[in-house]
Amino acid sequence: MTVSLAHDPAPLPAAALAALEAELVALLGGRNVTSDLRARERASVDGARMSPIITELLPLGVADLVAWPTTAEDIGRVVAAAVRHGVPVTPRGKGTGNYGQAIPMAGGLVLDTSRARAVVEVGDGWITAEAGAPMVALERAAAETGQQLWMYPSTAQSSLGGFLGGGSGGTGTIAHGSNDMGFVLALDVVHATGSPDLVHVEGDDAQRFVHNYGTAGVIARATVALEPLQEWRGVYASFPDFPGALSVLRELGRLDPLPRLVSADTPEVTAALPPDPAFPAGRAGLRMIADERTVAAATALIEGAGGRVEDVRTGPQVVLSLSMLSYNHPIEWLQKSQPGVWFHVEVSGDALVERIDEVHAVYEGGLLHIEAGHTVPIGMLAGIYRSPEQVLDGIAALNALGVGVHNPHQWNVDFELGRTIATARDTDPQGLLNPGKLNPDYDGPTKGAIR
Numbered sequence: 001m002t003v004s005l006a007h008d009p010a011p012l013p014a015a016a017l018a019a020l021e022a023e024l025v026a027l028l029g030g031r032n033v034t035s036d037l038r039a040r041e042r043a044s045v046d047g048a049r050m051s052p053i054i055t056e057l058l059p060l061g062v063a064d065l066v067a068w069p070t071t072a073e074d075i076g077r078v079v080a081a082a083v084r085h086g087v088p089v090t091p092r093g094k095g096t097g098n099y100g101q102a103i104p105m106a107g108g109l110v111l112d113t114s115r116a117r118a119v120v121e122v123g124d125g126w127i128t129a130e131a132g133a134p135m136v137a138l139e140r141a142a143a144e145t146g147q148q149l150w151m152y153p154s155t156a157q158s159s160l161g162g163f164l165g166g167g168s169g170g171t172g173t174i175a176h177g178s179n180d181m182g183f184v185l186a187l188d189v190v191h192a193t194g195s196p197d198l199v200h201v202e203g204d205d206a207q208r209f210v211h212n213y214g215t216a217g218v219i220a221r222a223t224v225a226l227e228p229l230q231e232w233r234g235v236y237a238s239f240p241d242f243p244g245a246l247s248v249l250r251e252l253g254r255l256d257p258l259p260r261l262v263s264a265d266t267p268e269v270t271a272a273l274p275p276d277p278a279f280p281a282g283r284a285g286l287r288m289i290a291d292e293r294t295v296a297a298a299t300a301l302i303e304g305a306g307g308r309v310e311d312v313r314t315g316p317q318v319v320l321s322l323s324m325l326s327y328n329h330p331i332e333w334l335q336k337s338q339p340g341v342w343f344h345v346e347v348s349g350d351a352l353v354e355r356i357d358e359v360h361a362v363y364e365g366g367l368l369h370i371e372a373g374h375t376v377p378i379g380m381l382a383g384i385y386r387s388p389e390q391v392l393d394g395i396a397a398l399n400a401l402g403v404g405v406h407n408p409h410q411w412n413v414d415f416e417l418g419r420t421i422a423t424a425r426d427t428d429p430q431g432l433l434n435p436g437k438l439n440p441d442y443d444g445p446t447k448g449a450i451r
Helices: 014-028 037-042 072-084 135-143 160-166 203-207 242-252 267-272 292-304 316-323 329-337 356-362 388-400 417-427
Strands: 065-067 089-092 109-112 119-123 126-130 147-149 184-190 198-202 218-228 232-239 261-265 284-291 308-314 342-348 367-371 378-384 404-406
Touching: 014 065, 014 072, 037 065, 072 089, 072 109, 072 184, 072 198, 072 218, 089 160, 089 218, 119 135, 126 135, 126 160, 135 147, 135 160, 135 316, 160 218, 184 203, 198 203, 232 242, 232 292, 232 316, 242 261, 242 284, 242 292, 242 356, 242 367, 261 267, 261 316, 267 284, 267 329, 267 367, 284 292, 284 316, 292 308, 329 342, 329 367, 329 378, 342 388, 356 367, 356 378, 356 388, 378 388, 388 404
Parallel strands: 065 109, 089 109
Antiparallel strands: 119 126, 126 218, 147 218, 184 198, 184 218, 232 284, 232 308, 261 284, 261 367, 342 378, 342 404, 367 378
């Protein structure tokens, strides 16, 4: 398969870049703006190297400037300045969870929101923070008021704006579904119209700016949902084989009160995780963030299915560490153990439990990381990478087995695309927000990259 970019951006005028840099230095100070090549290169890389398909295409773009605004209001001022000078803006948080979406394909300005990190206010059922606030900081602030985040990311240091703009789900999905189903209560967004004003949107209007990589507006501040604090326990279990872990995963995910996470890996994936006495060699691993009231019931289910509980741990650090071993992180550890070998696709459906041998057989070396989901199991299926065509042929085979698949090996907006295009016509009339990511005629490096 021959792959090419859908655009070939011309170099930006040096005078416009110089003028923008001078204006941003005056606004933010010299420590928060740079045109240094090494800094620009660092700011132009995201999690794309988890995709061997996209890795073959790197570099996809390098910023001409990088700015780190330190307040939500300064995010608005930076975007307005870039628009006045006709310079593209690629917003980013930590750059960890997406593959290519935070790369500045047209050059221009990378707007790194990670220094705008204030937690503004905690209320009854909600918390407001600036875009760069780490999710772990929100969780700690909520806990001080007897509350917890309604949704928690697998990367605890993810920034709030990056998490929402990227649209990932997270720990908490069992109870609530993904983060576009009630987690976001309100946003303060910057439009690319030349105005620095933050536009406040709530409810359905706020959803227009979730999971579109900043192509229709840059999230500067957000209000997200909280719920009453629970006493969590980390339950670490193992099974002689992966089918044993699968046999109880769905039932564990239905315990009342619901767990925050039920996660299982094959023995091969478990062996690639950071060493831990709770991960005995040669056994499939199962991990839970369980409400303390359900630990006895979870233990009975695990032991009744031939497994054993290796440890039960307490404390917020346990929740943090188990969250960091969910979603795509186990496959990332697998990739680190054998660089250049593995790829993955995001999968869902009961077939992950009921037809696991067939699922594993779709890709050479197939290995599954699985989690109990809101309605059906979800997971990451790893395979040995051969070609983009292999990935797509496997997706078709998985669909035939009843497995839902999302292919992460592309950078184009793939959620509510029509809605985002319609929004961007008003909010980004010059097409300066994250160019290259909102193109309805291009599916990224694997054509038909969605489902």
